[in-house]
Amino acid sequence: MKAEIITIGDELLNGQVIDTNSAWIARHLGALHIPVVHITSISDKGYAIKNALQQAEERADVIIMTGGLGPTRDDVTKAAVADYFGTTLVRNETVSAHVQEIFHRTGRKHMPAMNIGQADVLANAAVLFNDVGTAPGMAVERSGKYFAFLPGVPFEMKFLMENRVLPMLRNAYKSDVFVYNSYLLTVGIGESHLAEQIADIEDTLPPFITLAYLPRIGMVRLRFTGEGTDMEALTSITNSFKEQVVERIKDHVVSIDNRSFEEVLVQIFTDTGITLSTAESCTGGSISAQITAVPGASRMFQGAAVVYSNQAKMDVLGVLSETLTQYGAVSEPTVKEMAEGARRVFRTDYAIATSGIAGPGGGTETKPVGTVCIAVAGPSETRMQTFHFKNDRAINIERTVVAGLTMLWDILK
Amino acid sequence: MKAEIITIGDELLNGQVIDTNSAWIARHLGALHIPVVHITSISDKGYAIKNALQQAEERADVIIMTGGLGPTRDDVTKAAVADYFGTTLVRNETVSAHVQEIFHRTGRKHMPAMNIGQADVLANAAVLFNDVGTAPGMAVERSGKYFAFLPGVPFEMKFLMENRVLPMLRNAYKSDVFVYNSYLLTVGIGESHLAEQIADIEDTLPPFITLAYLPRIGMVRLRFTGEGTDMEALTSITNSFKEQVVERIKDHVVSIDNRSFEEVLVQIFTDTGITLSTAESCTGGSISAQITAVPGASRMFQGAAVVYSNQAKMDVLGVLSETLTQYGAVSEPTVKEMAEGARRVFRTDYAIATSGIAGPGGGTETKPVGTVCIAVAGPSETRMQTFHFKNDRAINIERTVVAGLTMLWDILK
Numbered sequence: 001m002k003a004e005i006i007t008i009g010d011e012l013l014n015g016q017v018i019d020t021n022s023a024w025i026a027r028h029l030g031a032l033h034i035p036v037v038h039i040t041s042i043s044d045k046g047y048a049i050k051n052a053l054q055q056a057e058e059r060a061d062v063i064i065m066t067g068g069l070g071p072t073r074d075d076v077t078k079a080a081v082a083d084y085f086g087t088t089l090v091r092n093e094t095v096s097a098h099v100q101e102i103f104h105r106t107g108r109k110h111m112p113a114m115n116i117g118q119a120d121v122l123a124n125a126a127v128l129f130n131d132v133g134t135a136p137g138m139a140v141e142r143s144g145k146y147f148a149f150l151p152g153v154p155f156e157m158k159f160l161m162e163n164r165v166l167p168m169l170r171n172a173y174k175s176d177v178f179v180y181n182s183y184l185l186t187v188g189i190g191e192s193h194l195a196e197q198i199a200d201i202e203d204t205l206p207p208f209i210t211l212a213y214l215p216r217i218g219m220v221r222l223r224f225t226g227e228g229t230d231m232e233a234l235t236s237i238t239n240s241f242k243e244q245v246v247e248r249i250k251d252h253v254v255s256i257d258n259r260s261f262e263e264v265l266v267q268i269f270t271d272t273g274i275t276l277s278t279a280e281s282c283t284g285g286s287i288s289a290q291i292t293a294v295p296g297a298s299r300m301f302q303g304a305a306v307v308y309s310n311q312a313k314m315d316v317l318g319v320l321s322e323t324l325t326q327y328g329a330v331s332e333p334t335v336k337e338m339a340e341g342a343r344r345v346f347r348t349d350y351a352i353a354t355s356g357i358a359g360p361g362g363g364t365e366t367k368p369v370g371t372v373c374i375a376v377a378g379p380s381e382t383r384m385q386t387f388h389f390k391n392d393r394a395i396n397i398e399r400t401v402v403a404g405l406t407m408l409w410d411i412l413k
Numbered sequence: 414m415k416a417e418i419i420t421i422g423d424e425l426l427n428g429q430v431i432d433t434n435s436a437w438i439a440r441h442l443g444a445l446h447i448p449v450v451h452i453t454s455i456s457d458k459g460y461a462i463k464n465a466l467q468q469a470e471e472r473a474d475v476i477i478m479t480g481g482l483g484p485t486r487d488d489v490t491k492a493a494v495a496d497y498f499g500t501t502l503v504r505n506e507t508v509s510a511h512v513q514e515i516f517h518r519t520g521r522k523h524m525p526a527m528n529i530g531q532a533d534v535l536a537n538a539a540v541l542f543n544d545v546g547t548a549p550g551m552a553v554e555r556s557g558k559y560f561a562f563l564p565g566v567p568f569e570m571k572f573l574m575e576n577r578v579l580p581m582l583r584n585a586y587k588s589d590v591f592v593y594n595s596y597l598l599t600v601g602i603g604e605s606h607l608a609e610q611i612a613d614i615e616d617t618l619p620p621f622i623t624l625a626y627l628p629r630i631g632m633v634r635l636r637f638t639g640e641g642t643d644m645e646a647l648t649s650i651t652n653s654f655k656e657q658v659v660e661r662i663k664d665h666v667v668s669i670d671n672r673s674f675e676e677v678l679v680q681i682f683t684d685t686g687i688t689l690s691t692a693e694s695c696t697g698g699s700i701s702a703q704i705t706a707v708p709g710a711s712r713m714f715q716g717a718a719v720v721y722s723n724q725a726k727m728d729v730l731g732v733l734s735e736t737l738t739q740y741g742a743v744s745e746p747t748v749k750e751m752a753e754g755a756r757r758v759f760r761t762d763y764a765i766a767t768s769g770i771a772g773p774g775g776g777t778e779t780k781p782v783g784t785v786c787i788a789v790a791g792p793s794e795t796r797m798q799t800f801h802f803k804n805d806r807a808i809n810i811e812r813t814v815v816a817g818l819t820m821l822w823d824i825l826k
Contacts, residue, residue: 010625010636010638011625011627011636012436012439012452013439013448013449013450013451014439014440014443014448014636015435015436015437015438015440015441015443015449016436016440016596016627016634016636017627018431018432018433018435019432019436020431022425022428022431022432023428023429023430023431023432025428026426026427026428027427027428027429035426035427036428037426037456037461039432039453039454040451040452040454041452041453042450044625048450071604071605072604072626073615073624074623074624074626112605112606112608113609114605114608115605153628155804155808181427183429191483191484191485192483192484192485192525192527192547195484195527196525196527199527202486210487211486212422212457212487213483213487214422214424214429215566221429223423223429278719280698284698284702284704284705284706284714284717285693285698285699285700285701285717285719287698288697288701289696289698289699289701289702292697292698292719293697293806293810295772295774295806297721298775301697301721302721302722302725303719303720303721303722303725304717304718304719305716305717305718305729306698306701306716306717306718306719308710309759311760312715312716312758315758316718316729316758316759345725345729346725346728347724359708360708361708361709392568394706397706
């Protein structure tokens with residue numbers, strides 16, 4: 001049982017839009033032990049859609065296609081798919097009433113006529129009713145293969161997957177080969193050093209377990225993948241190898257259950273009843289935004305002061321004018337006062353402070369672009385560190401976020 | 414002249430990692446008028462790599478493959494590609510010296526032996542020297558087709574594209590058919606209403622110009638794409654249609670030059686010498702992080718107060734205890750005081766404030782998940798608005814960011 005995902009849209013091919021739908025769909029099919037073997041992005045042209053369907057039908061059993069179901073003229077998926085299956089489009093009255101109801105509910109008196117076309121569905125398809133939008137999904141089964149056609153708008157696609165497609169697949173397409181993935185997240189060690197430290201364990205992996213290294217900025221995620229027919233044995237063997245690795249590199253292991261670094265930190269704070277705030281200059285609120293994106297962060301996160309100007313560093317956080325004059329905004333004494341100021345202002349147990357030159361402008365001879373100072377203040381000490389990153393603005397900000405969280409995690413240990 | 418992108422990695426197929434490389438590569442090839450016709454993500458298995466290369470070679474003239482060039486055992490691209498071309502791997506001494514130098518420069522005394530393998534390159538390839546990492550890129554030309562093999566780590570891929578691949582393509586692969594894209598960003602109007610308002614203009618588009626609707630949360634981007642051999646005439650005709658559309662819907666047009674909403678706002682503030690701050694509860698610093706991701710934002714953005722707790726709302730922004738008691742944290746009176754407090758504390762001309770229930774927890778009968786209040790304070794007035802979003806946490810945060818920026822843009826008009 002294999003799946004293939006096809007996403008449609010010239011905006012994907014010209015790079016205007018990043019395809020995030022495929023990863024979401026793949027994760028959810030993976031949870032049903034239906035591995036995705038191929039992801040393709042194609043143009044919203046009839047021939048491209050038909051070619052992609054034909055190749056996918058040869059390779060996979062479950063084919064999920066997204067995009068091109070909207071009301072405007074550049075949306076051609078339905079016509080192309082009807083042609084592929086040798087069928088026609090028919091008006092669905094339930095969908096038609098729903099589309100009109102949506103327009104009236106949102107207080108818009110007038111519905112553009114083109115929206116009525118959204119009620120036209122493939123004659124050979126089951127309609128996947130879309131509660132959260134005007135474009136219905138459609139499902140077709142042919143010769144034991146299952147095709148789903150979904151809108152490309154992410155939250156509509158997700159609604160239809162969660163409420164229509166996945167429940168159906170869970171019942172009908174049971175595989176007898178299981179794929180078990182188990183993850184491990186490390187910080188503060190590079191990919192090849194990590195690989196070297198665990199080489200002897202990797203040597204003993206049986207052929208049905210593979211180990212993958214997924215490096216990201218400042219972190220490496222390890223994925224153990226086991227394949228087999230006995231789910232219980234598979235899980236137990238795969239995890240026994242993972243435990244050997246955890247034991248070997250335990251100082252670097254942040255998470256063993258596929259949670260993100262932020263999720264782990266939120267949990268540590270919540271479990272122990274301690275609180276956090278941030279004082280951010282070069283990260284501009286990114287640490288705060290990443291922490292607060294975790295549900296439940298409001299129990300441990302009190303707030304952040306994003307202080308771009310020297311004036312704000314003094315007014316909001318009580319940084320001393322002399323410190324800024326003597327050492328500059330990007331200095332260890334300044335971030336120390338910022339972190340301690342955030343602890344005081346937000347009344348928290350811990351605080352992270354950042355100040356740096358993210359680029360592209362602002363660098364000097366002694367403090368080039370990429371120079372970043374970070375402080376973490378806690379109840380008993382404040383630690384400072386200076387980093388020399390060398391990349392573009394977005395990467396420097398991201399590296400600073402990870403470095404700040406890593407310093408926080410270290411001080412908590 | 415057509416291009417195809419192949420990204421390799423099980424982490425892409427199982428959804429652990431979103432493929433952002435393809436969009437970046439596509440944008441940069443598009444700038445050279447080399448349209449991408451196909452993007453494929455495949456497994457890091459030898460047969461998948463060889464199959465994908467064969468299909469791509471049939472469809473495209475330029476093939477860019479990323480991923481699987483690292484030092485660990487799960488990286489099999491080089492062996493598979495050597496097999497595909499019927500060639501072997503040879504040790505490159507320049508790369509070997511570079512890899513060792515990188516390890517010594519970063520102060521690590523010991524280099525894991527597996528890194529020496531990174532200096533093995535395809536015997537039939539030109540080496541694309543990688544200044545920023547240990548994995549070299551490789552380029553192969555065969556029967557007028559160009560193949561580039563690049564690391565999957567985004568900043569290494571970008572370095573090699575910008576410094577090795579794109580300069581080469583710019584010289585060698587000149588196309589005589591130009592593709593001209595021109596963009597328009599709108600806020601505050603839905604996709605089908607927009608389409609209806611400009612239907613008569615769309616009717617008159619010649620066959621060589623297409624119009625695409627790219628809806629995002631709270632925004633719709635329009636893309637006019639013209640194809641032809643006379644670049645100057647093509648640009649002029651395409652833009653004349655775009656100007657008709659801009660004139661028709663001008664109240665909704667934020668950007669006509671492919672800049673983001675944040676970039677446009679930063680420019681307005683910078684040009685007029687005014688300043689901005691934010692006071693964020695439910696958005697947790699996301700407005701600040703998005704504004705400060707724009708280079709040069711430090712000239713107009715003074716700071717943000719992320720105030721999750723009621724105590725912080727009072728301490729940092731001077732919100733009155735009575736206001737919180739009488740109306741609650743999620744209320745128009747509270748966000749009014751937050752916005753005005755931010756203007757005062759950060760000494761700015763304008764301030765945006767947000768407070769809401771992003772979910773999944775925290776909803777009540779009268780204020781369900783998705784209830785969000787936003788205020789924008791300026792020199793002469795403060796405007797408040799209450800929104801009722803209904804989605805998951807991440808979407809509610811994103812909708813709030815766009816709604817806050819839209820209110821700011823409205824008050825500036």
